[in-house]
Amino acid sequence: MSGPNTSYDPVEVSALDPAAIDEAVSAALTAIAAAGSLGELKAVRTEHAGDKSALALANREIGALPPTAKAEAGKRVGQARGRVGQALKERQAELEDERDQRILIDEAVDMSLVPRRAPMGHRHPIELMGTRIADIMVGMGWEIAEGPEIEAEWFNFDALNFDIDHPARQMQDTFYVDPPSAGLVLRTHTSPVQARAMLERGAPLYVGCIGRVFRTDELDATHMPAFHQVEGLAVDEGITMANLKGTLDRLASELFGEGITTRLRPSYFPFTEPSAEMDLRCFVCRGTDPDCRACSGTGWIEWGGCGMVNQNVLRACGIDTDRFSGFAFGMGVDRALMFRTGVADMREMIEGDVRFDAQFGLEI
Known part of the structure; x- marks a missing residue:
């Protein structure tokens, strides 16, 4: 090397x-x-x-x-x-x-600045109105019941004394679930819940139902194909029209203020007899202004229907008609919201504009 x-x-x-x-x-x-x-x-x-x-x-x-x-x-x-x-x-x-x-x-933070807050969400005013009505009914000692929106035709019509040829059973008035022969419909009212409650619980019975219903109405300022109803059913010994009138007066005064009373006008419904249309004393003018836009000067505003439960309905649901009687009433939650807030067009309730919901806050 x-x-x-x-x-x-x-x-x-x-x-x-x-x-x-x-x-x-x-x-x-x-x-x-x-x-x-x-x-x-x-x-x-x-x-x-x-x-x-x-x-x-x-x-x-x-x-x-x-x-x-x-x-x-x-x-x-x-x-x-x-x-x-x-x-x-x-x-x-x-x-x-x-x-x-x-x-x-x-990255300096100015502790004196007011922080920007994310805008709060709002429950829909129709839901708030339904909750308020439910609270009033519970305060009166009633229960709140629920039922399916896709309902058997028997519960929606037959149990409620609708004849087989009644116009409400036609497709131009009711949404049928395909195939029509299946006997399923989108419920046209919340009354099927009353029939289910009587079959399941018997009498005595005090129940209310708040929910969405469907009819083949054209969408305009005062009608919707999908809207909300509240119904009440009382079945007990000795129930009379006087009990119905007192209940409606209490519900109206709780929703629209003291001094609001109801009026009953004779009418006809298959599931009640006798039947009546229910009017409210105008909550704007109290019947004193002939030029009032809310009641058109009549002093009364139509709110819903009511009456004594037809004995055919009670018998179909297993209630002893010799011992028990009952009353029922129903009105639109959406219409109640219009009355209480002055909303002129129902379409505003379903357009999804958050500005509409925000104006009501958390209470209406």
């Missing part, structure tokens, strides 16, 4: 040439000074002080030099790398200080 080349001149190694080292140092210092962020400085560090930088390659060449040349070359490269390392350290400190100062400004 041959010995080391003692006559090797380190100047002949291009990486160790003093001019090349000075040039590498100069390029590194220029790049360090130009770095405007910590990310840019990191890239400069990799390029000018990393394992593949010019100074790192020069440092690796020292090992190939003869002993007499290593000291001088090592000193030259070490001083160059030290200058670059010191410059990197100083620029690192400067950029970190600038970053910290910028954070203090950019």
Whole structure:
């Protein structure tokens, strides 16, 4: 094995040439000074002080030099790398200080400012009205019952004394679920819940039902194909029309204020006998203004239907008609909302405009 080349001149190694080292140092210092962020400085560090930088390659060449040349070359490269390392350290400190100062400004929080709050959601006013009516009925000692919206034709019509040829059973008035022979309909009123309640619980019974119903009405300012009803059913011993009148007066006064009374006008419904239309004393003019727009000067506003439960209905639902009698009433929740708030067009209730809901807040 041959010995080391003692006559090797380190100047002949291009990486160790003093001019090349000075040039590498100069390029590194220029790049360090130009770095405007910590990310840019990191890239400069990799390029000018990393394992593949010019100074790192020069440092690796020292090992190939003869002993007499290593000291001088090592000193030259070490001083160059030290200058670059010191410059990197100083620029690192400067950029970190600038970053910290910028954070203090950019992320400053003014504790005196009123925070921006996300707008609150609102329950739909129809739901609020239904809840209010349910609370009134529960306060009177009644229960709230529920039933399916897709109902058997028997519960929707037959149990309620609708003849087989009654107009309400025709497709121009009722939505039938395909195939029509299945005997399923979208319930046209909430009365099927009353029939179910009598079959399940028997008598005595005091229940109310609030829910959505469906009819083939054209959508306009006062009609909707899908709307909401509230119905009440009382079955007990000795029930009379006087009990019905007192219940309606109480419900009206709770919803529309003291002094609001009801009036009953003779009418006809298959499931009640005798039957009546239920009117409210006008809550705007109290019957004193002949030019009142709410009641057209009549002093009364039509609200719903009511009557004594037809004995055929009681018998169909297993109630002993020799012992029990009952009354029932029903009115539109959507119409009650119109009366209470002055909404002129029912379509506003279903358009989904949050501005409509927001004006009622959390209570109506």
